[in-house]
Amino acid sequence: MNVLIVLAHPEPASFNAAMAQAARTALAEAGHDVTVSDLYGEGFNPLAGRHDFTTTADPARFHYQSEQALAARENAFAPDIAREQARVAAADLLILQFPLWWGGPPAILKGWFERVLAYGFAYVDGARFDSGLFKGRRAMLSVTAGGTEARFGPDGVYGEVEKVLWQPQHLTLEYMGYTVEPPFIAYGAPRVDDATRAGYLRDFAARAVATAAREVVRQGPAGSPLDLVADNAWSRKG
Amino acid sequence: MNVLIVLAHPEPASFNAAMAQAARTALAEAGHDVTVSDLYGEGFNPLAGRHDFTTTADPARFHYQSEQALAARENAFAPDIAREQARVAAADLLILQFPLWWGGPPAILKGWFERVLAYGFAYVDGARFDSGLFKGRRAMLSVTAGGTEARFGPDGVYGEVEKVLWQPQHLTLEYMGYTVEPPFIAYGAPRVDDATRAGYLRDFAARAVATAAREVVRQGPAGSPLDLVADNAWSRKG
Numbered sequence: 081m082n083v084l085i086v087l088a089h090p091e092p093a094s095f096n097a098a099m100a101q102a103a104r105t106a107l108a109e110a111g112h113d114v115t116v117s118d119l120y121g122e123g124f125n126p127l128a129g130r131h132d133f134t135t136t137a138d139p140a141r142f143h144y145q146s147e148q149a150l151a152a153r154e155n156a157f158a159p160d161i162a163r164e165q166a167r168v169a170a171a172d173l174l175i176l177q178f179p180l181w182w183g184g185p186p187a188i189l190k191g192w193f194e195r196v197l198a199y200g201f202a203y204v205d206g207a208r209f210d211s212g213l214f215k216g217r218r219a220m221l222s223v224t225a226g227g228t229e230a231r232f233g234p235d236g237v238y239g240e241v242e243k244v245l246w247q248p249q250h251l252t253l254e255y256m257g258y259t260v261e262p263p264f265i266a267y268g269a270p271r272v273d274d275a276t277r278a279g280y281l282r283d284f285a286a287r288a289v290a291t292a293a294r295e296v297v298r299q300g301p302a303g304s305p306l307d308l309v310a311d312n313a314w315s316r317k318g
Numbered sequence: 319m320n321v322l323i324v325l326a327h328p329e330p331a332s333f334n335a336a337m338a339q340a341a342r343t344a345l346a347e348a349g350h351d352v353t354v355s356d357l358y359g360e361g362f363n364p365l366a367g368r369h370d371f372t373t374t375a376d377p378a379r380f381h382y383q384s385e386q387a388l389a390a391r392e393n394a395f396a397p398d399i400a401r402e403q404a405r406v407a408a409a410d411l412l413i414l415q416f417p418l419w420w421g422g423p424p425a426i427l428k429g430w431f432e433r434v435l436a437y438g439f440a441y442v443d444g445a446r447f448d449s450g451l452f453k454g455r456r457a458m459l460s461v462t463a464g465g466t467e468a469r470f471g472p473d474g475v476y477g478e479v480e481k482v483l484w485q486p487q488h489l490t491l492e493y494m495g496y497t498v499e500p501p502f503i504a505y506g507a508p509r510v511d512d513a514t515r516a517g518y519l520r521d522f523a524a525r526a527v528a529t530a531a532r533e534v535v536r537q538g539p540a541g542s543p544l545d546l547v548a549d550n551a552w553s554r555k556g
Contacts, residue, residue, distance in 0.1 A: 090367055091380040126364055126425040129328055142329040143508075144419075181382075182431045183489025184422065187364040191425030209475055237447055243484050246477060251421025270381075 081292055083107050084171035086117045088178040088189035095269050095277060096224055099284055100177045103222070106285035112292050115167050119188045124160065126191020132158050132198075145199040152200025153306055164196040172296040174219040174258065175288060176248065179269075180226070183238065185248050193252055202256050204305045212257020216299040219258035220291060221249055222284055224269035232267070241265065257300075261291050319530055321345050322409035324355045326416040326427035333507050333515060334462055337522055338415045341460070344523035350530050353405050357426045362398065364429020370396050370436075383437040390438025391544055402434040410534040412457040412496065413526060414486065417507075418464070421476065423486050431490055440494050442543045450495020454537040457496035458529060459487055460522055462507035470505070479503065495537075499529050 085103060089096035100116055107114045117124075128144055130136070135156035137146045151157050157165065168174065178185050185193075197203075207213050223245070231238045238244055245263055253260045264287055266280040301308055323341060327334035338354055345352045355362075366382055368374070373394035375384045389395050395403065406412065416423050423431075435441075445451050461483070469476045476482055483501055491498045502525050504518040539546055 090382070093379050126429065128419075128424065128426075141331050144328070181366075182428070182435070182485065183493075184428065184485040186366065187425045187429030187432055188366075190420070190422065190428045191364065193420045194425055197420070238489060239484060243481055244489065246481050247420065247422040247485055251476060251482065255421075 081112055081172040081296060082170050083112050083114045083173045083175065083288075083292055084117065084167050085114065085175045085177060086119065086189065086192065087121075088119050088176070088186045088192070090120045092121065094179075095266070095280075096177055096179055098281060099222055099224070099266070102281040102285040103175060103177075103288040106289050107292055110289045110292065115171070117164060117167060117192075119192060122160075124164075124188055124192060126188045126195070128191065128194045132161055132195055134158065144194075148198040149200045149306065152198060152304070157198065157201075161195050161198070164192065165198070165201050168196065168202075172217055172298070173292050174217070174253070175222060176219070177222045179224045180244070183244055189248075193248075197252070197256065200304075200306050204309045207257075207305065207308055208255050209257065212255060213300045213305050215257035215259075216297045217258055218261060218291060218294065218296055219253040220261040220288075221245060221253075221263040222266075223263055224266045226270055227267065228271075229265075229267045232265075261287075319350055319410040319534060320408045321350050321352045321411045321413065321526075321530055322355065322405050323352065323413045323415060324357065324427065324430065325359075326357050326414070326424045326430070328358045330359065332417075333504070333518075334415055334417055336519060337460055337462070337504070340519040340523040341413060341415075341526040344527050345530055348527045348530065353409070355402060355405060355430075357430060360398075362402075362426055362430060364426045364433070366429065366432045370399055370433055372396065382432075386436040387438045387544065390436060390542070395436065395439075399433050399436070402430065403436070403439050406434065406440075410455055410536070411530050412455070412491070413460060414457070415460045417462045418482070421482055427486075431486075435490070435494065438542075438544050442547045445495075445539075445543065445546055446493055447495065450493060451538045451543050453495035454535040455496055456499060456529060456532065456534060457491045458499040458526075459483060459491075459501040460504075461501055462504045464508055465505065466509075467503075467505045470503075499525075 085100050087100040104114045133147050133151040133156055135150050135154050137150040178189050230236055232241050249260055264284050323338050325338040342352045371385050371389040371394055373388050373392050375388040416427050468474055470479050487498055502522050
């Protein structure tokens with residue numbers, strides 16, 4: 081199947097980069113087509129703005145979703161967004177690899193959500209969660225955390241993993257319709273010994289291969305997602 | 319008291335900008351000193367990187383927290399970060415005003431957390447949550463949401479507000495030691511009628527003034543936060 085790994089870490093020699101590489105190698109050896117979006121490496125711009133589009137819905141007032149809706153209709157996304165959208169559209173399995181910074185995805189990945197997963201491409205009114213456009217496809221978070229596992233337990237100071245990862249996992253991936261696998265979490269990544277880290281790399285590669293072996297039945301619309309929407313609610317307040 | 323409002327929205331005529339302005343005006347009329355960090359207006363760069371620092375801890379491998387620790391010791395943060403840190407340090411009350419995009423703060427604000435709230439300035443090992451450096455100070459989120467209130471209820475598709483806002487509220491502000499007020503949420507902001515939006519502006523301004531009237535007793539360390547740390551755990555894995 082087609083797999084897209086999105087990597088969000090500024091250091092090419094980081095453990096996050098090693099995790100992405102381990103999955104890429106194992107998936108390719110298992111016969112899958114793997115693409116890596118290395119956001120820092122590619123100089124991805126995380127800032128939402130008019131530079132996202134070659135069209136303008138309202139020159140006087142910038143309403144992001146209205147501009148996204150127009151660009152989706154007119155195929156008018158900026159080249160960096162169009163490239164990433166093509167990768168997402170092609171992927172049966174989407175893996176996001178990132179360090180937990182302030183308990184969430186780094187800004188460069190949050191900006192990737194905002195710019196690439198645009199209205200009209202990743203979701204439209206009435207097509208969310210169980211009716212999401214990416215229903216049937218699979219996604220997984222792979223996260224490195226400075227804290228130990230106990231800090232993410234029921235009595236841990238950070239709260240349970242489900243709560244910590246609610247924004248990227250539920251409010252983004254599940255919102256789009258993905259079937260989201262349990263996250264892979266490398267606890268204490270900067271603190272554990274080399275053998276533990278080698279184990280993380282091995283286990284994550286195995287998880288990625290096992291996930292890619294499971295069936296995907298795409299259920300998205302055949303035409304433009306915007307055909308699903310008779311009346312674009314977002315453009316009303318443009 | 320000193321109040322800092324951080325605004326994260328690309329459109330100067332947005333409802334988010336109006337919310338920040340309503341609070342600013344009401345707080346100033348009540349005699350408070352108010353600063354607004356308009357992140358888009360000021361062209362804030364959300365990307366973590368070597369440009370954050372005028373020092374270099376390790377030229378071969380970029381480990382963010384190690385670089386932050388050195389910069390905190392040497393007063394070597396880049397000017398945009400130093401300016402924002404001075405604003406945060408001066409503020410008794412911190413208000414974050416932003417739209418929920420993909421269920422969380424926009425990337426520009428997430429990047430502000432990462433770059434401004436640096437190790438050695440906003441937290442150090444052993445000084446978190448109840449022992450956080452900003453203990454005694456107050457903070458509040460003010461959020462606009464496209465969804466209605468029912469979507470954020472116990473049976474709502476987005477989950478309860480506490481869970482949605484866990485990253486900025488608990489894993490950032492409470493982590494730093496702030497006493498965090500209940501969030502102000504303008505539900506259905508792009509869809510409600512003008513009277514409802516006028517009510518949001520009025521109610522939020524009143525909430526901000528009432529919060530600023532409450533006592534703040536700063537409990538942070540007198541010297542550098544790094545004096546609290548005998549052994550910098552983060553630099554071990556530099």
